[in-house]
Amino acid sequence: MEIIGLVAGFCTTASFVPQVVRTWRTRSVADISLRMYLLLCLGVSLWLVYGALVGSVAVLLANSVTLVLAASVLGMKLAFGRKKPAPPPRR
Template identity: 40%
Template structure:
């Protein structure tokens, strides 16, 4: 594996996994009042476009990491919607 591939793979792993701790915390505590739904919406749009970009380039690592990021951030967005409704 070339250095560029290693760096790209690590970047994808770290950015994809960044949402996981927040999802776990929101899932367990059911508290999301301090989490911005707008930030997650914008993030979903960004990683969705990165996924599309990867598809257009036929770049599998970009497709996989950003596709997973889209799903994780959408999960967090749904948790925000669900738990903010209960808090109101």
């Protein structure tokens, strides 16, 4: 059963890689939801605690990597999402 968990964890974790790569390359974060990634990082952190409490290698591995990837997107959202101040109007 642990193998099923490892494969499932790999699949769901790997699904974040294209978003991380695309966000890094384009620096475009306008369509990324800050609230969604905040909530996701919280939930994944709680899964890590759960995995530690029940001693599940699959839960720990998958959610450790997922947290790194999701936190990367969240960090890029915060860093790249800052808008530069508009220049003052010309007279």
